[in-house]
Amino acid sequence: DTAVSQTPKYLVTQMGNDKSIKCEQNLGHDTMYWYKQDSKKFLKIMFSYNNKELIINETVPNRFSPKSPDKAHLNLHINSLELGDSAVYFCASSQGMKTQYFGPGTRLLVL
């Protein structure tokens, strides 16, 4: 059983399009996160949700909008995609202030 899963695994799209990435965790955790990993492998947190409530929003452009329909799901919608959005996006989850478990990543390429 996959603990943290993401779909899709790969996403290739044109500039200006809108796309969504989905994340699900079956660990029963109460906190979920989105991270962006750039081409230099630098990992930066974008958002975190605790019990469906947005907790952290790290100066991410408004084009990025997370949504958490329930504790087990955290989706990321991106409007008007730009070339600079090309990256690997990781979802993670944790139970409170403990270890984060990461999904396999979604590789987004904007052409």
Added chain:
Amino acid sequence: AQSVTQPDIHITVSEGASLELRCNYSYGATPYLFWYVQSPGQGLQLLLKYFSGDTLVQGIKGFEAEFKRSQSSFNLRKPSVHWSDAAEYFCAVGGGSSGTYKYIFGTGTRLKVLA
């Protein structure tokens, strides 16, 4: 502000040699400390973590790390490296109050293993 420094961007070792990856952190209180490994095209896998207690922690795949408060360090070690250990290694510090807890990651160290 919290920060994590991994001074070595690349490290190359021969298979069977020992390994030490450096990690220094800046944090006001005792942080939660982690090491993750990322193989090419893969997600991040937890190697080990330190929350409190014994400052020498054992992890998976034969890795260990030692928390040294006086040096603000949490270096990762392995006595004998295997070719399959070639990957990117990330140190992370976690902290914050309840509900605002987050990780800060270092920039990573890429490990190359020579046969």
